[in-house]
Amino acid sequence: MFELPSNRLFIPAAFLRSGWPALLATLCIWTGFILVSRVAGKGVLTAWDVTALRLGMGSFISVFFLPRVTLPPLKTGLLLALFGGIGYACFVYSGFRLAPAAHGAVLAPGGLPFATAIVAWLWLKKVPNRGQVLALLGVLAGIILIATDTLSASGQITGWQLVGDLLFICAAFSWAIFTLLLRQNPMPPLTATVATVLYGALLYLPVWWFFLPSTLSRAANAEIALQVLYQGVLVVFVALLLYAQAVRQLGPQIVALTLGMVPVLASLAAVPLLGEPLSLLALAGLTAVTVAAVLGVRASR
Numbered sequence: 001m002f003e004l005p006s007n008r009l010f011i012p013a014a015f016l017r018s019g020w021p022a023l024l025a026t027l028c029i030w031t032g033f034i035l036v037s038r039v040a041g042k043g044v045l046t047a048w049d050v051t052a053l054r055l056g057m058g059s060f061i062s063v064f065f066l067p068r069v070t071l072p073p074l075k076t077g078l079l080l081a082l083f084g085g086i087g088y089a090c091f092v093y094s095g096f097r098l099a100p101a102a103h104g105a106v107l108a109p110g111g112l113p114f115a116t117a118i119v120a121w122l123w124l125k126k127v128p129n130r131g132q133v134l135a136l137l138g139v140l141a142g143i144i145l146i147a148t149d150t151l152s153a154s155g156q157i158t159g160w161q162l163v164g165d166l167l168f169i170c171a172a173f174s175w176a177i178f179t180l181l182l183r184q185n186p187m188p189p190l191t192a193t194v195a196t197v198l199y200g201a202l203l204y205l206p207v208w209w210f211f212l213p214s215t216l217s218r219a220a221n222a223e224i225a226l227q228v229l230y231q232g233v234l235v236v237f238v239a240l241l242l243y244a245q246a247v248r249q250l251g252p253q254i255v256a257l258t259l260g261m262v263p264v265l266a267s268l269a270a271v272p273l274l275g276e277p278l279s280l281l282a283l284a285g286l287t288a289v290t291v292a293a294v295l296g297v298r299a300s301r
Contacts, residue, residue, distance in 0.1 A: 019249030022189075022242040023258055029239040030259060034105045034266035035273060036230045037096050044219040047093035048212040050227050052205060054089055057232025058240075059201035062194040069191040076185050077195040078203070084178030084240070085200025091171035099164025106146045107168035108175075109262035110289060113139050115169075115176035116256040123180060131295065132253065138292025139260050145285030146263065179252045182244055189244035197236060257292075264290050 040050050071077055092108050113136055120126040128136065182192055208214070216224070246255050264286040271278060278286070 019246045023246035023250060023255060026239050026242045026246060027259060027261065027265070029234050029242075030109060030262045031265040031269060032230065033235050033239075034109070034262065035269060036226065037093065037104065038270075038274065040093070040223075040227055040231075041096035043223050044215050045223060045227065046213055046215055047090065047097050048208055049214050049216045049219070050093045050231060051086070051089040052208045052214075052216075053224065053227050054231040054236045055085060055197060055201040055204055057228050058197040058236035059205075061233065061237050062197045065190060065194050066198075069188070069194050071195050071198075072185060072187055072191065076181070077199045079181055080178060080192065080196040081199035081203055083174045083181065085196045085236075086204050087174035088171050088178065089236075091167045091174055095164045095167035095171065097164070098167065099161045103161070103165050104168050105263045105266045106143050106285075107165055108171045109259055110139065110143050110146075111169055111172035112175060113253075113256045113260045115172040116179055116252055119173065119176045119180055120252070124184075128253075132257075135257060135292045135295045138288050138295065139257075142263075142285040142288030142290075142292060145288060146267075146282055149279050149281040149285065176252075176256070179247055179256065182247045183252050186248065187244075189241050189248060192244040193237060193241040196240060260292070261290055 037050075045053075072080075092104065095108070096104050117128050117132070117136055121128070178196075187195075243255070267278060267282065267286055
């Protein structure tokens, strides 16, 4: 009987085990996250509501996986929930209510490589190598070009928009800390996901229910369903599971630099899906981010 040579099967199998499929799937979901969050930013739901839907649905799914995992120590679980579950969501959704969505696409995922490098340097004393520094400078150049295009197109920027931009940057740093926590506390991806979502829901949902403003009762069912399914299922559970797997196998620097391509993909997808045209300045910025992300991955090997 004819059999394929073993080396024909080795490369695909090695690729599937490498962490890259998980990272590429996360890249796609995060790109959609920008687009769906743009829709949410123009809707009825408050940022607090979207965070509650995100954690509520994610925790509901996580309950079914509890018998299969051993939760980390309470301190570790709370830190994961604080930065990866609550902090990032509150920062980024609040930012989308105050600043243009294009700012969020650039500053939140686009700023992740910088935030990760800075936190790793201050916390782990890990200095980026020459190639990584050049890649980070390339990402910075792309962010400046895109930000310049955004400001020149809008003509002015308000104080509230600046607050929104600051919230996006805080979201990037919150996720960077979460990323390094995962690296410093190795655990199966399913365990990290369940712990982050469950502890996050236990901490956040009572506060939201009793103290935070909500417009959930006035929102259309279609708007709620979109946010529940995408934010609560794909983003907070599926993407978090894949992200933890990628960090575990590839390391935080490669993951952060690769996800720096999210602004590129989100901006390109927004052209046909949201009717947002791209100028030459924006295209130049997106190209700089893309090239820098590729160089950064190569320098991190």
